[in-house]
Amino acid sequence: MSTQPDDPPAEARQPALPGRPAPVTPPGAPTTLDVHHVTTYQYAWPVEHAQQRAVVTPPPYPWQAVGAHRTDVEPAPSHQHMRTDAFGNNVLHFMLDVPHETMRLITSSTVTLTPRWAAFDAARGTPWEEAAQQLRYRAGQPFHPETEFAYASPNVALHATLRDYALQSFTPGVTVAAGAIDLMHRIHADFEYHGETTEVHTPALEAFALRSGVCQDFAQVMIGCLRSIGLAARYVSGYLCTDPPPGEPRLLGADASHAWAGVWCPANGWIDLDPTNDVLADTRHVTLAIARDYSDVPLLHGVIVGGGEHTVEVEVSVVPVAGVV
Numbered sequence: 556m557s558t559q560p561d562d563p564p565a566e567a568r569q570p571a572l573p574g575r576p577a578p579v580t581p582p583g584a585p586t587t588l589d590v591h592h593v594t595t596y597q598y599a600w601p602v603e604h605a606q607q608r609a610v611v612t613p614p615p616y617p618w619q620a621v622g623a624h625r626t627d628v629e630p631a632p633s634h635q636h637m638r639t640d641a642f643g644n645n646v647l648h649f650m651l652d653v654p655h656e657t658m659r660l661i662t663s664s665t666v667t668l669t670p671r672w673a674a675f676d677a678a679r680g681t682p683w684e685e686a687a688q689q690l691r692y693r694a695g696q697p698f699h700p701e702t703e704f705a706y707a708s709p710n711v712a713l714h715a716t717l718r719d720y721a722l723q724s725f726t727p728g729v730t731v732a733a734g735a736i737d738l739m740h741r742i743h744a745d746f747e748y749h750g751e752t753t754e755v756h757t758p759a760l761e762a763f764a765l766r767s768g769v770c771q772d773f774a775q776v777m778i779g780c781l782r783s784i785g786l787a788a789r790y791v792s793g794y795l796c797t798d799p800p801p802g803e804p805r806l807l808g809a810d811a812s813h814a815w816a817g818v819w820c821p822a823n824g825w826i827d828l829d830p831t832n833d834v835l836a837d838t839r840h841v842t843l844a845i846a847r848d849y850s851d852v853p854l855l856h857g858v859i860v861g862g863g864e865h866t867v868e869v870e871v872s873v874v875p876v877a878g879v880v
Contacts, residue, residue, distance in 0.1 A: 583670055586838040587622070587876040590664045590794050592812075592869075594855060599863035601654040607857035610844045611662045612637070612645035613793070619842055622665040629659040644844040644852060660855060665876065668838040671827075675835075677732035680822040683725045687785030689821060701787040701819040708847035711759045711779045720763070721780035731786065731820035735828055736835075742777055743833035755849065770814045770831040771849050777816040777830050778848065787819040791827055791836070792852055793843040796873040812854065812871060815840065841873065 592611065615621050628635070628649055635649035651658065689696075690705045707713045724741060725734040746766050753761070753768040759779040762772035774790055781788035795813035815829040815836050827836035836842075844852040 587667045591872045592662045594660045595868045596658040598865045602859045602862040604860040605651040609647045610852045618669045620667045624664045627661045680730040683731045704787040704789045709850040710848035713783045717779045718783035735818045739828045739830045742830040773830040774814040774816045789817045790848045794841040796839045
């Protein structure tokens, strides 16, 4: 019996994402995207039995409407069921009890995203010190569920090095939003996007020391910085719709799984920021799951009997639906 390794994010093994996502619909208009994701495991010898857990179904949010979704598993599971985890994510559990040398997970979704930041003003809101105070335990103080995202987690430690880096953006009296946006700018400028310097389980503190990594690392470094000064920050996994370089056609499978960070502000709610691309997550970002860090929501995780060595292939395409606004 062996533990099925977490499915590596597709973007971790692909070239760096180009600059910033370019708009494909007029500013302020909703965007409808088709997402197609295929993960294929090829084993050296047959897997006799497998119990798998997959986070592959995007949930609805006020800014995200899921028009359609389909998940297919090959070979067909003998049993499967969907549940909602503690973070509100859709988690598919399935069992394979027929010998197989190939396992394929195929998902398709149609998602409409509504702009979130049209009236957003980062200079208006709660000072960061006040937000941090609200998240500290005080006898008799109302409980804020966001407190769950203010502590250390498996991949994200609270550390003085991260705190000192964050405080360069969070000067006295600055709002949570303004400080977080400045921190995002700095991480984007100071860190190099590189797919070979880190792995899926690389902790945020190690990625910070390397000043290098992929979107997962950028997000977890930002989360560690925010939590280290007492703020609540969450990990968001999903997909990003990007445009190809000028003059080149869109290539199916060129887009990839993505990750970004969210910070909680009492006056504004959750503010999602993408330090890899230096933008607020909006109508190009499909949210798949929310968690403390990557370790809570790997795409695929489980236990198998047999199999031996294996290879993983991941193909993801995120394309706008023509004519849909």
